[in-house]
Amino acid sequence: MVDKSTPDFFFNPRSIAVVGASLNPAKLSHIVMKSIEEAGFSGRIYPVNPTHTEVLGKKCYPHLEDIDDEIDVAIFALPAEKVVHEFEQGAGNIRGAIVISGGFSETGKDGKLLY
Secondary structure (H helix, E strand, O other): OOOOOOOHHHHOOOEEEEEOOOOOOOOHHHHHHHHHHHOOOOOEEEEEOOOOOEEOOEEOEOOHHHOOOOEEEEEEOOOHHHHHHHHHHHHHHEEEEEEOOOOOHHHOHHHHOOO
């Protein structure tokens, strides 16, 4: 029997935002975006970074709230001190989130305060 409460949007998203998208091929966010494309994802991919207008041929948005679409999954590839702010700003526009970051509780009490 299939559990109907399973968040299908998370495992079969129609749209993904990569927050912290970068032009630099060595940056994790760039690798994530490229991997999503190379895996054959057929949904919408939204790069998010206020310092770029385009990443990997896609329009880049300054912030999540600037995207006029519901985002099924937002992937946050940012330093810890920026994740909380960006998440709070875009929380009304996203259904699920993945955080790929360091600098939280593993760095001590200051990092622990961020979550």
